[in-house]
Amino acid sequence: MEPRELADLDYCYLTTTGRASSRPHTIEIWFALRGRRVYLLSGGGEESDWVRNLRAHPTVGLRIGDRDVLARARVVEEPEEDALARRLLLEKYGPRYGGDLEEWGRTALPIAIDLPVEVGSLAKDA
Numbered sequence: 406m407e408p409r410e411l412a413d414l415d416y417c418y419l420t421t422t423g424r425a426s427s428r429p430h431t432i433e434i435w436f437a438l439r440g441r442r443v444y445l446l447s448g449g450g451e452e453s454d455w456v457r458n459l460r461a462h463p464t465v466g467l468r469i470g471d472r473d474v475l476a477r478a479r480v481v482e483e484p485e486e487d488a489l490a491r492r493l494l495l496e497k498y499g500p501r502y503g504g505d506l507e508e509w510g511r512t513a514l515p516i517a518i519d520l521p522v523e524v525g526s527l528a529k530d531a
Contacts, residue, residue, distance in 0.1 A: 421436055
């Protein structure tokens with residue numbers, strides 16, 4: 406798949422390592438791809454198991470389409486990046502989703518996944 410095709414997919418699959426069990430846990434989640442970074446929003450905020458897992462073990466597995474990578478995940482803390490993550494996800498999913506995403510876009514916790522350099526071309530022009 407081409408980078409633009411990957412960016413347009415509805416879901417990615419995030420695998421975290423359980424903070425207590427050390428077992429892999431995979432979720433299907435909405436995402437936005439920008440450059441060498443993938444953004445997610447956690448509607449459950451800090452209480453989501455997957456967020457708690459990645460805080461304990463920031464190396465995560467990420468599958469977008471036919472691409473699988475290991476990458477580093479982090480909670481977005483810088484205000485400009487926070488605003489970017491929210492905007493990208495709302496722009497992508499607002500037109501696709503029949504419901505109101507305003508509250509989710511305003512209150513969810515933004516997460517960034519920094520892709521390794523060797524897969525940087527995955528996101529070229531995305």
